[in-house]
Each structure stands twice: as C-alpha cells, then as structure tokens.
Amino acid sequence: MFENKGEKLLLEIEEYDADPENQHPRCDHGPTVLFYRESQLPIEGYFACSAHRDSKLCNFHLPADQWKGHSLGNLNPEKDYPSPSGKLPISASDPTLSLTALSQDKVNAQYFFDEAALNFLANQCKNIGASKIICMGAPRLHFHLRQKLKSFLLDLDERFADYLGPEEFCLYNMCNNHFFYNRKPFEKFLEGTSSDQLLIVTDPPFGCRTELISHTLRSLRKLHNRINQLPSTPLSIFWIYPYYSANHIRQEMPEMEMCDYRINYTNHLRYTNVGKQSRFCGSPVRMFTNVPLKLLQLPAEEGYKYCQKCELHTAKENLHCNRCGKCASVNGQSYRHCQFCDVCVKPNYVHCINCRRCTQREGHNCSFYQTKQHCWLCGHKGHIETSCLNFRNRKSKHSKGCLLCGKQNHRERRCTHRTKYFRENHFMNETTIQSV
Template identity: 60%
Template sequence: MTENIKEKLELVVEDEDAEPAQLHPCCPHGPTLLFYRQTPNDGYFACSAHRDRKLCNFRMEKSDWNYKHRQPLLVGKYPNAVTSDKVYIDPTRELEALSQDQVHAQYFFDDKTLEFFEDQFTALKIDKVVCMGTPRLHFHLRRTGNIKSFLLDFDERFAEHLNPQEFCLYNMCNNHFFYKRQPFEMFLKCKSQERLLIVTDPPFGCRTELIAHTLRSLRRLHNDLNELPVNTPLSIFWVYPYYMGNYIRKDMPELAACDYKLNYTNHERYTNVGPSSRSYGSPVRVFTNVPLELLQLREEHGYKFCDKCQRYTALENTHCERCNNCSSLNGQTYKHCTSCDICVKPNYVHCTKCRRCSQREGHNCELYQSKQHCWLCGQLGHIETNCQVWRMMQRWQRKRKQFQQQGCLICGQSKHNERKCLQRYKYFKESHFMGHTVIMPRHL
C-alpha cells in the first residue's frame, strides 16, 4: 500500500485486542483503515488493500460512521479447487505475476533463496511454516514434503491448485480471512514439540505498522490456540529491503536484519543477475526475532562466519573493533568514522558543521540537520549543538565552560562523542526495552 498524495496521511492502528470488523466499516476487501491528516476525529475510512480508488472506491468520513449499524462481515465460500495429485507442480512458474505495486507487487524467490529458507528451517528444527504472501516458498515446501506449510495470500488463483487445509485468501493489511479460517486455526495448533514460524513478504509499499499489527495478532491467536502465555514469542521472518529497517524496528524493535541477500526471479533490480541488477547485490533482507547466531549461511553463496560476532556475515562485511560488529548493511564494506564513532558507507564524507557523515559534500546543512536525531536528547529535528534541552540543563548545572564543537559536549574530550560518553548518566536517564531506547533529561 502506497500514498498517492503529497501530504502524508497518518494511520490509526488499534490495540491487538480490538477487532477491526467491530470498529470499522467494511469494504469488499475486509475491514477498512482509518486515515487522517490532522486528528483522528477528522479522519476517514478507506480500503486497506487498495489505495487507488479506481480499484476500490470505498470512502466514508468518520463522522458518518455508526458502528452500531455495522453489517455482518461476510465470509466467502471456498471455490471448488482443481487440485492435482502431482504435488511437484508449482503454478508460480507458469502464472503471470500480478504487478500492481500498490496491491500485489508479486515477485517470486529464486532457487537459492528457497534453499536459504529451507536451510534455516532445518537448522531451527521448524515443523510448520505459515507462508504469508510467499506462494513460491509454499509450493517448494509442498514439493519437498519435509515441512508442513499453509499459504495466506491475496491472489485467489491459488485456490485452483490448493485445498482449504493449506490455503486461504487473505488480506495481510487487516488480517482478514476471506474464507473460513478454521482450517488455518487447525494448522496453528501444534503438538508439544512442534515449532512454527511465519514468513511474510509484503509489498514494499505497505505500511509497516499494519504488517506488525497483523503479525502480533497471529502470534496472539497461535498462543491462545496452544494455551501459551500471551507474550510467548513466535518466530518471524519478515522479508523487506534493508533501507526500510528503521520503519520495521519502530514497530517491532525485536527484529534484526540477517546479511543474506534475497533474490527475485522477476525483478530487474532486486537480484544479482542481469544488466539492471544492483552492483552490490539485492537490497532485500530477512528481519527476524530469531537470534542471528542460529542462522546458517552457505559459504559457496558468498558468506563467512565471523568468530567475533559469532554469526554468519557477507564476505564484504568486515568486523569493526570499535563498533564490535560487522556493520555493513548494503553490500559494501563500511568504514569507521572516528568523529561520528560509527561505521558508515565508504563514499560518505564527514561534515563538521552537522557533526555527521553525509553522502555528499556541499549539502544543505539546515535541511540535513532537520532530519537527524539528537545524540543528547534523542529527539528528531536537530543536532546536539542546537539542543534546547541540553542548553537548559547547562544553565541549571551551571556549566563552567563551553567545549569545542569537535569534542564531546558533555565532558569535552575528543576521543568520543556524546553517544558514548561515560558521564551521560549525570544528565540523561535511559530506559531500554527490546532494542528501543527512551531518553529523558534527569533534571526536567
């Protein structure tokens, strides 16, 4: 799902315990979403699957909606599947891929990527896989027969090849099942020793908060059906470009990116073959809550084991002693900037005015700084030298001198910056939860 207007729309995502069908009106594609530009009270409901009104023209102002007059949500009848006894047939190799990026963006994994997934399932001793928007993976597992899988997909053509015990027409943006979901619930029920994992490959234009909401809802359903504590983790593989990692971690901070570069057979850029392929390989990665040290990447595919990180990394990813990590994300060999005290892309240059590395010299410093998070207070929109919170704290603490811009603003030393200053605790208190950090000034 993408935005077709210049003004950014905000999105209301309810708590996981709430049922969207009870709170929102429905269109033919299930419960709608509530969008707004200023406040939720001025919002409107629109289709969750189609942002193009030519594909679904449903729109209702929030002021016109009365949930007491809602219509019951209809569940479709599963079509008569024309299945074949030859389970090795894979229709994704014959069907024309649906190519509307706003809705389907249907791209299929290549064979090496399928091998990667099967390697991980074997290493993690996975017994069942929910294939959410990954039809080729489902048919691959169906053919090999070693792991059970269930396909949730928005392409109704797969109903012609699969039975209700392994497929349901599904909208991942609102967790809506178009057919009865009992077969899927039966699949989610596991024996005491069985392990289940969800693999999802959403359209890259999708709002990440919607996918995160759906994954949490499926986790809750799985835990309820198996009588597990509500917060019991469920293994997740979320396929997305590395440069969207900040959006994913904002919604699911427990997910980390694996170095493996996933290739598609029918995408010119997201692959390492062909004249239009990226010189540093596909940007698509797997974000997962599975500890990265448990994943197995093949050396013959261009990966190595880092003894210091204790995990597999890409060959070009060199270990940084200062960061204590193999920091590269995009297929290049990163370099460590002593001023920023982090690893950055090799073509980046350091701007002393911005106190950051940027992709080019001569940039608009004011605009660049407006998009940065302050290393002192953690807020977006300024850098440390313009931090009003810090200036107030300086006055309250009666700081005796101002330090040079090139040094640490907290202690004045030049060997580190404010993010790694050992005296931070005197001025800022930080809380950490599942990879997310909240910074609060101590004297406000």
C-alpha cells in the first residue's frame, strides 16, 4: 500500500508472482493497480490501468467490489517470442535516430538522451564497474552501450522487436513489472551476475507515479537475487528524473541521492541547454542513484568541478556552504545562506518573519504557505514551529531566534538542546522524530 498525500490517493500493486487468489484483473497493459481516494467516504477502491491514467488511452475501470477473480477471464499470459509482427530483427546501429518518437507524455513519451548524456552514463557504468546494464525505458542508451557492454532493453515500444532479438529486448510495462513476452531470455541475462556487476538505468515518463517505478525496481532486485541465489542484496540504480521530484523518490527509496549532472534530451524544447526555449539554468533532469556519489565523475569540460570539502563532483555554480556543510544547490543556481532560516535558499527568495522561512515572493498568503511546510521541531508537514502541537504545551519562553534555547545564530534544526525534547532516528537518508 502506497500513499501520495498531495493527491490523497492510495494504491496497491500486484506482486509478479502473486497467488492466483490475490491477482488483479488485467487490461491490455498487464496487471491493473488498485486505487483508493481518501476523499471518498466510505473509501471505495477501483482497478485501473497502471500505464495509462487517461481513459482515452485505456478505459479499463472496475470497482474493487465487482472483481470476482479469474471468473472475468481477462488474464493476459505472456506472449511467445518472436514479436507479433513475425519479422526477423533488422540490423540497425540505432533506430532511435530514424523512428518517430512516441509523444504521450502521461505514459510513453520518448525523449532521447543527447550525445553528452549518453557518454556521461556510459562513463559512469565504467566507473562503478558494471558489466551488464538493464536499460528500462532508455532505448538510445541501450544501442549506445551494446557494442561495449552487455545490455538488455525493457521498453513499452513494440517497434524495437523489429531490431532486437529476445536476448536483448522484451516488451515491458515498467509501471507494473509486466513482461508481455516470455521473460526467460531476460532471466538468462541476469544469471551469473553479482550485485556489483549489474546496473539498472531507468528513464520513466515524468508523469509516472514514483510508487510504481520504485516497486518495479525492488521487484527486479528480488528477481535477480532469487535467480543468483543471493541474500537480500541491493542493485545499483540510475533513475533519471527531474530534480523537483526528489522528495517523491526519497519517500519511496530513501537511499537514493541526486547527482548534479544535468541530463539533456535531443527532442525536448525545455529539457536541454540548446535553443531559445531552454531553461535559463539548464535542464531540470538529474540522475538519482544509490551508488555513492563519490564514485561518479562529472566532466569538467561541461561545467562541473570537484569539491574538496564534499569529496564529490558538482556543478560549478554550486557553491559550498561551510555552515550547511555541503553544496546545497539543486536547480543549477548559486544558492545563498539565509542567516534567519539558517539554511541555503534560492538566490531570489525573500525571508518572511511571520513564516520563519524564505519564500518565493513577498505578499504571499502566510496561512496557506505554512500548511505546506515541514515543522523544524517535529518534522511533520502542515505547520511551522510556532504552531507545533508537540511543543506548544512546553510553553517556550523564547519568542525570537531558536524556540528551544533563544539564541539567534541558529534555528531549531541545529540546536544542541534538541535531545531534551526530541529523539531522532536516521536511516538511509530518512529521519523520524519522536517527542521525548
């Protein structure tokens, strides 16, 4: 069960090897997802397509209480290779250079990496010692790598079956981990690999829910470990996604960290550094990974540097903050440290005394803005420190500066008195806070 608090939507995903009694109904795109809306009382679930949330693309919709198991007869078993076209694979160095890119942003929009991004990703594969690559929704990278490394393409575009045999390609829905063809060739690809030899590179449509993609990544890890008789061992992951989705990714996979490298596409007007419509601070697309960032090398010729204090590569605009102890920028701008917030913020932000934070503009609605913030005391979203119920009963004597000690040179997050009031647990980049 997963939750996206922004949409008040709960969803339940079927495991690949689920018991027959627990299997979900199928649409043309594999097992459906069971959705719930918290705003509906009583909460009623419904099954819908995992890949297409637009009813014009897939109109499957079934109330959960109407699902009677296999009696509906809509199980969709794996197809046998060869592809439905029956053609032999066509020899081509890279068909993505000539194929018309799919353009449905919600499910299968195809934006292809530019040459610099391809070289960057290939170099990182070499740096971490990966010898086999799963390209999940990254066809151009597969054709770039296949001459030097062993690569397998998992993609929802059936046209690639005309260019690749079953030992390199399987029609695949990454939103529900569904193999449309026989998955045995893919399982054979996984055989004999250790966790440090295999790398998953995924470039999902940015409209995909992060809960679905993270579930698929975990399912592939389980499959790899089972085939190779390994314990619960993590696999290296490169997840290509916009930087502003970082919180959604970390909510599902706290171990993922963001690399500063900006991924550019050849056929997107905004996600590139070329053209009049490109963003002033470059593409917002980054690479999230569970690989230690210290192992990644960002090219100096493209505007990256090595930070001696952080001991990793970062963008040249990303200035190190001694107070924060890191290079804090995430969007390509040079952040500045606000002495009132005691944190680095975007250069155009303005501090609001009432909200105790820097905001995008002056004259904003403080009450509404505060409902979107995480409290620096208890860590919960929906209020700021002066409204914290977990601390209000303690009747702080301090009205300015830090509410815990009254000093002006820091805020509650850095206060040495925190341990008197809160117990914090840190695990895999995730922090939980409890009142003492």
